[in-house]
Every structure is written in structure tokens, then in C-alpha cells.
Amino acid sequence: MPIEPTHRFLRACHSLPVDQTPVWLMRQAGRYLPEYMRVRQQAGDFLTLCKNPDLATEVTLQPVYRFNMDAAILFSDILVVPEAMGMTLFFETGEGPVLEPVLRTPADLRCLRPVDPEERLGYVLQTVVQIRQALNGKIPLIGFSGSPWTLATYMIEGGSSKTFRYIKGMLFDQPALLQQLLDQISDVVVDYLNAQIAHGVQAVQIFDTWGGVLGPREFVAFSLRSIQRIVDRLHRVGPDGQKVPIILFAKGCGSLLEEMIGTGCDVIGLDWTTDAASARHRAAGRVALQGNLDPAVLYASPEIIRMQVGRLLRDFGTEPGHIFNLGHGVAQDMDPSRIADLVTAVQEESRLLLRYRQAGEE
Amino acid sequence: MPIEPTHRFLRACHSLPVDQTPVWLMRQAGRYLPEYMRVRQQAGDFLTLCKNPDLATEVTLQPVYRFNMDAAILFSDILVVPEAMGMTLFFETGEGPVLEPVLRTPADLRCLRPVDPEERLGYVLQTVVQIRQALNGKIPLIGFSGSPWTLATYMIEGGSSKTFRYIKGMLFDQPALLQQLLDQISDVVVDYLNAQIAHGVQAVQIFDTWGGVLGPREFVAFSLRSIQRIVDRLHRVGPDGQKVPIILFAKGCGSLLEEMIGTGCDVIGLDWTTDAASARHRAAGRVALQGNLDPAVLYASPEIIRMQVGRLLRDFGTEPGHIFNLGHGVAQDMDPSRIADLVTAVQEESRLLLRYRQAGEE
Numbered sequence: 001m002p003i004e005p006t007h008r009f010l011r012a013c014h015s016l017p018v019d020q021t022p023v024w025l026m027r028q029a030g031r032y033l034p035e036y037m038r039v040r041q042q043a044g045d046f047l048t049l050c051k052n053p054d055l056a057t058e059v060t061l062q063p064v065y066r067f068n069m070d071a072a073i074l075f076s077d078i079l080v081v082p083e084a085m086g087m088t089l090f091f092e093t094g095e096g097p098v099l100e101p102v103l104r105t106p107a108d109l110r111c112l113r114p115v116d117p118e119e120r121l122g123y124v125l126q127t128v129v130q131i132r133q134a135l136n137g138k139i140p141l142i143g144f145s146g147s148p149w150t151l152a153t154y155m156i157e158g159g160s161s162k163t164f165r166y167i168k169g170m171l172f173d174q175p176a177l178l179q180q181l182l183d184q185i186s187d188v189v190v191d192y193l194n195a196q197i198a199h200g201v202q203a204v205q206i207f208d209t210w211g212g213v214l215g216p217r218e219f220v221a222f223s224l225r226s227i228q229r230i231v232d233r234l235h236r237v238g239p240d241g242q243k244v245p246i247i248l249f250a251k252g253c254g255s256l257l258e259e260m261i262g263t264g265c266d267v268i269g270l271d272w273t274t275d276a277a278s279a280r281h282r283a284a285g286r287v288a289l290q291g292n293l294d295p296a297v298l299y300a301s302p303e304i305i306r307m308q309v310g311r312l313l314r315d316f317g318t319e320p321g322h323i324f325n326l327g328h329g330v331a332q333d334m335d336p337s338r339i340a341d342l343v344t345a346v347q348e349e350s351r352l353l354l355r356y357r358q359a360g361e362e
Numbered sequence: 363m364p365i366e367p368t369h370r371f372l373r374a375c376h377s378l379p380v381d382q383t384p385v386w387l388m389r390q391a392g393r394y395l396p397e398y399m400r401v402r403q404q405a406g407d408f409l410t411l412c413k414n415p416d417l418a419t420e421v422t423l424q425p426v427y428r429f430n431m432d433a434a435i436l437f438s439d440i441l442v443v444p445e446a447m448g449m450t451l452f453f454e455t456g457e458g459p460v461l462e463p464v465l466r467t468p469a470d471l472r473c474l475r476p477v478d479p480e481e482r483l484g485y486v487l488q489t490v491v492q493i494r495q496a497l498n499g500k501i502p503l504i505g506f507s508g509s510p511w512t513l514a515t516y517m518i519e520g521g522s523s524k525t526f527r528y529i530k531g532m533l534f535d536q537p538a539l540l541q542q543l544l545d546q547i548s549d550v551v552v553d554y555l556n557a558q559i560a561h562g563v564q565a566v567q568i569f570d571t572w573g574g575v576l577g578p579r580e581f582v583a584f585s586l587r588s589i590q591r592i593v594d595r596l597h598r599v600g601p602d603g604q605k606v607p608i609i610l611f612a613k614g615c616g617s618l619l620e621e622m623i624g625t626g627c628d629v630i631g632l633d634w635t636t637d638a639a640s641a642r643h644r645a646a647g648r649v650a651l652q653g654n655l656d657p658a659v660l661y662a663s664p665e666i667i668r669m670q671v672g673r674l675l676r677d678f679g680t681e682p683g684h685i686f687n688l689g690h691g692v693a694q695d696m697d698p699s700r701i702a703d704l705v706t707a708v709q710e711e712s713r714l715l716l717r718y719r720q721a722g723e724e
Contacts, residue, residue: 163693165658217637218656294530
């Protein structure tokens with residue numbers, strides 16, 4: 001029987017009551033932090049940083065300590081998975097990621113290899129161990145992976161895309177081939193996330209960054225189907241006996257909330273284009289929700305940030321099961337002091353709201 | 363009393379019965395057509411092409427004749443409006459549009475001037491006249507404008523944006539200033555679209571390309587509010603006594619269909635992330651719908667294109683009030699023969715469906 005968690009982030013993931021709304025931010029570690037830029041320069045380049053457990057641990061912890069976040073998220077990149085499967089990954093300056101050779105034919109798929117995470121992604125698992133040691137039980141650690149659909153977009157397009165020409169061409173013309181690739185990726189993601197859990201991550205988030213470029217029928221048939229395959233096979237109790245919640249964040253897919261809930265995830269992450277109050281109504285307590293402040297609110301003044309935080313907290317309401325986050329990652333040009341304003345506002349405003357609720361006044 | 367239209371595109375806009383589903387495509391004139399590239403080279407650059415009524419007429423007509431489209435759409439650019447208001451517009455090769463100087467303060471807004479369309483945008487009106495002469499009543503002509511929100515994003519950011527940092531900063535910190543700018547733009551758009559109607563366009567489309575980057579509350583309060591201001595003041599009967607339908611296309615805003623219908627538009631354009639069957643159900647005959655094939659279907663084979671067209675036509679159903687279109691513009695790297703396959707499929711498949719319906723068999 002799993003142990004009931006004590007950390008407020010993990011409690012909120014399981015829709016248990018909390019003293020204040022937990023907060024962490026997607027891409028909370030990154031270029032907007034001067035202390036990150038120093039470590040990045042030390043590493044030389046981004047991928048080297050991801051593969052160095054000491055440095056990856058350091059940048060994971062930076063925002064947690066600076067802002068008093070309620071969760072740490074493993075510093076890594078979703079594209080280490082295609083690399084582990086045999087593709088060549090590099091980052092062109094200012095151009096984004098490149099994966100070679102691109103996958104377009106059945107023969108291309110045969111070049112992919114199965115992945116033993118210990119062997120091919122050991123540096124990530126080692127980083128997990130080191131972060132857990134450093135956090136010493138005070139703050140939970142979130143692991144993550146890209147969704148199979150999102151990973152496949154990079155593997156088939158060879159990098160970022162605007163039109164998704166090749167993967168959508170394959171989806172419509174050779175759906176069975178695409179499903180085969182998605183299954184191959186799903187199997188790797190299952191083993192990868194289970195290895196992260198075995199090494200100590202206390203929650204996992206699946207990022208479906210590009211689910212929103214699909215029509216509803218295709219999202220369900222291709223992206224959600226492969227996410228379901230993962231959810232069904234994850235170890236949902238960690239080595240410490242605690243339940244490991246699964247968070248699904250599919251950008252631009254808020255209209256398919258019911259379908260996402262159907263996968264059996266514990267938490268659905270929402271971007272800011274979904275109305276929080278109606279999402280809570282639609283979720284009807286079946287899952288916790290994570291989100292969903294427009295990151296651009298952080299370009300406004302501290303007073304407005306606080307006002308918007310208060311409004312969003314009231315939209316989500318005081319029923320258990322809300323984790324505060326942005327609707328997308330922190331932008332590279334963000335002023336770190338605004339992040340501090342945000343986190344403080346969430347902590348203070350939510351504490352006040354929850355206290356009123358306990359007193360039966362709201 | 364307005365005259366009932368005979369063209370199937372205009373009939374569908376007013377939810378009147380048609381013999382086959384009318385079809386036109388956003389960005390149907392453009393770089394994917396070799397005959398367009400020849401004219402573009404003749405003009406020298408894009409903006410010169412827009413400002414030359416002879417050449418703009420020629421490229422407007424190219425796809426209409428090549429593919430047998432049911433409507434022509436004026437060849438122009440949404441950013442001629444900010445230019446007419448006093449900003450400097452140019453296109454950097456491969457970089458997209460640049461508008462200078464950017465608008466950030468109340469003083470910046472005072473530099474904008476009111477626009478007499480005859481004087482500042484006469485080349486567009488002259489193009490409208492020439493296209494109507496060339497079409498000679500056979501095919502209707504659609505005029506258009508960007509929405510005030512979408513135009514404001516370029517005017518405040520100085521061009522395209524990924525984060526919308528400055529306009530969103532203004533939205534949250536100085537909402538009254540942003541509303542003032544949106545009102546100024548709305549007034550220009552009203553006069554501009556009314557001038558297009560007076561010169562002969564038979565329908566107008568408002569493109570809210572960037573409405574979808576807003577949260578639902580902000581979309582309604584800023585973008586939709588200024589669109590409402592326009593809809594309320596357009597002349598909805600043309601000089602020929604025919605009703606002039608208003609089409610609203612707000613990309614990524616399908617979840618706010620009811621709110622868009624509330625503006626009193628005749629047609630709502632949908633992108634492919636909205637399910638067609640449920641959109642028809644939600645619209646409940648109050649407006650016609652336009653859309654919404656994923657443009658990436660055109661990267662598939664002709665057989666698959668036809669299959670997807672048939673499926674979409676059945677999703678929209680045979681009740682009057684559907685205009686076939688893509689959910690976004692034709693991509694620059696599109697093979698023109700695929701567009702021909704698409705248009706033929708819409709014509710043949712819809713004719714068949716509608717004939718069965720008339721026979722009471724479906």
C-alpha cells in the first residue's frame with residue numbers, strides 16, 4: 001500500500017489537501033538565470049552540460065534554491081532519447097536542434113536500436129541520483145520525457161518544423177509505418193521513465209509539445225494512443241513506496257481534456273488558452289490540474305503579476321488538486337526578479353485563499 | 363431588400379442551399395505557383411507587387427483560373443494598413459515583415475494618422491476595381507483586413523514575434539492604452555473594408571492570425587471587442603444591392619466559437635484543430651462555417667487527399683452553410699498538382715453527397 005506523500009507538490013498531484021498551492025515552472029532552469037549562464041559557459045555547450053551529472057545537478061538546483069520552488073525538474077533535453085536510439089544530435093547556434101539521418105522509410109526505422117537506459121542514458125540516471133542526494137528529501141524531483149509524437153516530429157523532420165510536412169505526410173500516407181515508429185519510441189520512453197523512477201524521480205511529466213499541431217482525431221489516434229501505451233506500463237510506485245504521479249502536458253490540446261483524462265494520468269498540465277474554471281469543472285475531480293498562467297504576464301509589473309496570480313488561483317478554486325505553473329516554459333529573456341515576484345505571490349495569495357476556505361468563509 | 367445571391371460561394375456564406383460545396387483556399391495566390399513567381403520577379407519585390415494594380419490583379423486571378431476556385435481573394439498584405447497609418451514597412455529577405463518605429467508609449471500612438479482609404483490605399487481599391495472587371499461577374503471577389511489585435515502585434519513588436527512580449531506587457535500593464543490603439547486601428551479597418559465594399563468586393567474576411575496567442579478572457583476583451591466594433595459598422599449591402607457576408611477567421615480560437623458567433627458575423631473560419639461535426643452542432647445553423655482541412659493533408663497522395671476531403675464533407679454534413687477551405691494558408695512548398703486534386707475532390711465528392719441528400723437517401 002503506497003505511503004501518503006507529505007510534500008505539498010506530491011500531495012497536490014494526488015488531489016490531497018495542501019497548506020498552500022505548490023508552484024514550479026516549466027524551464028525554470030535556463031538561460032534567463034545568470035548562474036545558469038556561468039555553468040553553461042563552463043560546460044562549453046548545451047549537450048555537454050546535459051551529459052555532465054555534476055553540472056546538470058547544479059543547474060537543476062539553481063532555481064529551486066533561488067525561488068523556493070516546490071519541485072525540482074531534472075535538467076536534460078527530450079532529444080537525448082532519439083540520440084540514444086542511434087541518431088546523431090547536435091545544436092546549431094540560433095537554429096535549434098538537428099537530428100540525423102532523418103527517418104522517412106521503413107529501412108530508416110530499422111536503423112534505430114532498442115535502448116538499455118542504464119547503458120545509453122546512464123548520465124541522466126546518475127544526475128537523478130545526485131540531485132536526490134543534494135535535495136536530501138526536502139523538495140521532490142520531477143523526471144520527464146518527450147511524448148512519442150513530439151519526439152517523432154524531430155526524428156522525421158530532422159529538427160524543428162513549422163509545417164510538419166514529412167511526419168504529417170507519413171501520418172496520412174503511411175499511418176501504419178508511423179504507428180510502428182511511435183510504438184518503438186514508446187517502448188524506449190517506458191524503460192527510460194521507469195529507470196528514472198527506479199533511480200529516484202518522484203513524479204514524471206510527459207511533454208507533448210507538438211500534440212497541438214494535430215487535428216483532434218489524429219491527436220487521439222497517434223499522439224494520445226502512444227501516451228496511453230506509456231501510462232499503462234509505468235511503475236507508479238517508487239522505490240521508497242510512494243506513488244509516482246504522471247503529469248501529461250500537451251500544448252494546445254485543452255479542448256481534448258476529457259480524452260487526456262481518459263489515459264489515467266494523475267495530473268493534466270494546461271496552457272493559458274484553456275479557461276481554468278471551466279477546466280476544473282470538466283475535470284470534475286478526476287485529475288489534478290497544473291498551470292496555466294500566460295508566461296507573458298511576467299513581462300508586466302509586479303502588481304499586475306500578483307493580481308493575475310490571484311485571479312488564476314480563484315479560477316482554479318480551493319478544492320485540492322492544483323499545481324501552479326506557467327502555460328509554457330519561462331522565456332529566455334525573462335527578468336529573474338519577476339519569477340521571484342510570481343512565486344511569492346502564489347505562496348502568499350494561495351495561503352490566504354486556503355485559510356479562508358478552511359474557515360468556511362469562502 | 364437585398365437580392366439573393368446566385369454564386370454558390372455567396373449562397374453558402376448566407377447558409378443558402380448550393381449544388382456543390384464552394385471551395386477557395388487561404389493564400390491560394392502565392393509562391394507555390396510558378397506563374398506567381400514570374401510576376402513577382404517582374405515586380406521586383408513583394409510590396410511593389412501589392413501596390414501595382416495590374417500585377418496584383420494578375421496574381422489574384424491565377425489560382426482562380428488554374429484551379430476553378432469558387433472565389434477570388436484580393437492579393438494584398440494585412441500590413442498595408444499600419445503603413446497607411448504612418449509606419450514604415452519593409453520585408454527583410456527570409457526574415458519576415460518589419461514595421462518602424464515600434465509603438466510602445468502614448469507618444470508613439472500620437473504619431474499615427476487617420477486614414478482616408480481613397481488617398482492612402484487607393485492602389486488596393488484600384489486593384490479591386492480591376493479584378494471585378496476581369497472576373498466579369500463570373501466568380502465573387504473577397505476583400506480582407508487583418509484584425510486590430512493581429513495588426514497591433516506587428517505594430518508593437520515591430521514585426522513577427524514568438525513571445526509577444528511588448529504587446530502582452532502593454533495588455534497587462536496598460537490595458538487602456540492598448541484599447542485606445544485597437545480602437546484607432548478598428549476605425550481605419552472599418553473605413554478600409556467599407557471602401558473595398560464600395561469598390562466591389564462581394565465578401566470580406568477578417569484575419570485574426572494571432573488571436574490564438576491570447577487566453578480566452580483576453581481574446582474576448584481585446585481582440586473580439588475590436589472585431590465587434592468593426593462588424594457593427596460595416597456596410598453589409600454592396601453597391602449592387604447584394605448582401606456582403608463577413609467572414610471571421612481567428613486561428614487557434616475554435617474553443618471560443620460561441621463568442622465569435624456572438625459578433626454577428628455571417629461565417630466563421632475554423633482551423634483544423636476544431637472538430638467539424640461538433641462545430642456544426644455548436645453553431646446550430648446560426649452562421650456558416652468555413653474550413654478546415656489540415657493543409658498538411660496536401661503533402662499526402664491524391665487518393666488520401668480525396669479520402670480526407672470526403673470525410674471532412676461528411677463531418678460538416680449536407681445542411682447549407684459550409685465553404686470548403688484549408689485550416690490555414692497554402693504552404694510555400696506545396697505542389698500545385700495537389701491543390702488541383704483537392705479542388706476536384708471537393709467538387710466531385712460534395713456534388714455526390716448533396717445529390718444523395720436531395721434524393722432523401724442520406
